[in-house]
Amino acid sequence: MQDVTRATFNEVMVPNYAPAEMVPVRGAGSRLWDQQGREYIDFANGIAVTLLGHCHPKLVEALTTQAGKLWHLSNVMTNEPALRLARKLVDATFADRVFFCNSGAEANEAAFKLARRYGNTRSNGRQNQIISFYNAFHGRTLFTVSVGGQAKYTQGFEPLPGAIKHLPYNDLATLEEEISGETCAVVMELVQGEGGILPAAPEFVAGARKLCDQHGALLIFDEVQTGMGRSGKLFAHEHYGVTPDVLTSAKGLGGGFPIGAMLCTEAAAQVLQFGTHGSTYGGNPLACAVAEAVLDIVNDPLLLAGVETRAGLLREGLDRIAKRYGMFEPARGFGLLVGAPMSAEWKGRAKDVVNAALRQGLWALVAGPDVLRIAPSLIVPEADLAEGLKRLDAACAELVGAGMRKAAGG
Numbered sequence: 418m419q420d421v422t423r424a425t426f427n428e429v430m431v432p433n434y435a436p437a438e439m440v441p442v443r444g445a446g447s448r449l450w451d452q453q454g455r456e457y458i459d460f461a462n463g464i465a466v467t468l469l470g471h472c473h474p475k476l477v478e479a480l481t482t483q484a485g486k487l488w489h490l491s492n493v494m495t496n497e498p499a500l501r502l503a504r505k506l507v508d509a510t511f512a513d514r515v516f517f518c519n520s521g522a523e524a525n526e527a528a529f530k531l532a533r534r535y536g537n538t539r540s541n542g543r544q545n546q547i548i549s550f551y552n553a554f555h556g557r558t559l560f561t562v563s564v565g566g567q568a569k570y571t572q573g574f575e576p577l578p579g580a581i582k583h584l585p586y587n588d589l590a591t592l593e594e595e596i597s598g599e600t601c602a603v604v605m606e607l608v609q610g611e612g613g614i615l616p617a618a619p620e621f622v623a624g625a626r627k628l629c630d631q632h633g634a635l636l637i638f639d640e641v642q643t644g645m646g647r648s649g650k651l652f653a654h655e656h657y658g659v660t661p662d663v664l665t666s667a668k669g670l671g672g673g674f675p676i677g678a679m680l681c682t683e684a685a686a687q688v689l690q691f692g693t694h695g696s697t698y699g700g701n702p703l704a705c706a707v708a709e710a711v712l713d714i715v716n717d718p719l720l721l722a723g724v725e726t727r728a729g730l731l732r733e734g735l736d737r738i739a740k741r742y743g744m745f746e747p748a749r750g751f752g753l754l755v756g757a758p759m760s761a762e763w764k765g766r767a768k769d770v771v772n773a774a775l776r777q778g779l780w781a782l783v784a785g786p787d788v789l790r791i792a793p794s795l796i797v798p799e800a801d802l803a804e805g806l807k808r809l810d811a812a813c814a815e816l817v818g819a820g821m822r823k824a825a826g827g
């Protein structure tokens with residue numbers, strides 16, 4: 418077999434990523450090991466994806482059992498794992514119907530296409546505007562990146578799809594001014610994830626629901642990152658007591674196996690009649706078998722209570738580190754989706770913290786240049802949580818020490 422290393426990446430991969438120097442080869446629970454056998458605590462989980470840690474025995478069993486039975490059919494035939502998963506998602510949520518796909522972007526693509534058809538059929542083509550928010554992230558297809566609110570992701574990809582309006586997040590007055598009979602959907606994250614772990618204000622979410630009802634627009638919650646127990650509830654909108662017409666899920670849904678889903682009401686579902694939308698792999702039996710196992714484990718009051726307990730410990734640890742080094746503002750977020758904003762003095766240096774953490778054997782994430790993002794497994798053992806915090810503390814000490822040496826001219 419040919420040897421591959423991190424250097425191989427620069428030779429054979431499209432240069433759209435800049436992966437870390439280490440190449441992990443194995444994971445178990447909240448730990449990872451790289452090619453050199455070095456061990457890391459995982460506070461990133463593949464960007465809030467492997468929510469039951471690496472190689473959870475029940476997920477391995479679901480995957481390998483299904484792998485011996487049936488891998489793929491397409492949507493010319495349906496399959497038992499997809500039907501079981503859809504039934505369980507409908508039973509567990511506001512939704513009446515489910516569409517499966519393979520990623521968060523595809524789930525949002527389906528939601529936005531649904532919204533356009535919904536508006537177009539009601540109004541004969543006049544109700545086609547999608548309202549979204551600055552700093553939102555909804556995926557990287559051309560439509561989803563255009564609906565997303567970060568210009569850096571659309572630059573150079575013009576011409577972009579039209580009839581998309583971006584407004585300030587958490588600003589209900591502006592939404593009220595701008596929404597109209599031309600609006601077919603308002604889409605929001607309940608915590609802007611990639612945008613910096615910014616939670617939505619309760620009055621903003623409730624107000625958006627009311628305005629959508631007044632104007633006949635769909636309310637879409639992008640719960641790709643906040644969903645599947647990460648917030649301490651199965652879906653984060655349950656914290657707000659507001660239900661959407663359409664909800665998108667991915668990331669944690671497959672616990673590391675690629676799958677996305679769009680959940681919606683009966684009325685919204687009726688827009689996507691036979692032939693209007695589709696995906697070859699959507700509802701793939703392997704993906705659905707794993708996601709069913711994830712849902713069975715996560716949709717359990719005991720597990721969700723455990724998320725809150727762990728979130729409390731994580732927040733306490735982060736507050737201690739923030740106080741000790743003056744590097745962070747108080748942490749924010751829901752459950753085990755936590756952002757620690759960099760203090761004024763350390764603005765723009767979240768990536769330096771991530772790099773120092775890696776040197777100390779901890780994998781964490783950024784959410785933009787100014788926020789350290791931490792998304793541990795929902796079942797991270799308390800000992801691993803404590804060890805991860807210890808390594809983060811060491812990383813901060815290293816950065817502060819390096820700054821002092823620099824100041825001293827050393």
Ligand SMILES: *Cc1c(COP(=O)(O)O)cnc(C)c1O
Nearest residue numbers: 520521522554555556610641642
């Ligand atoms: C990650 C993310 C997406 C995109 O998901 P992919 O699986 O990368 O396509 C969409 N919306 C939100 C809120 C996300 O965090």
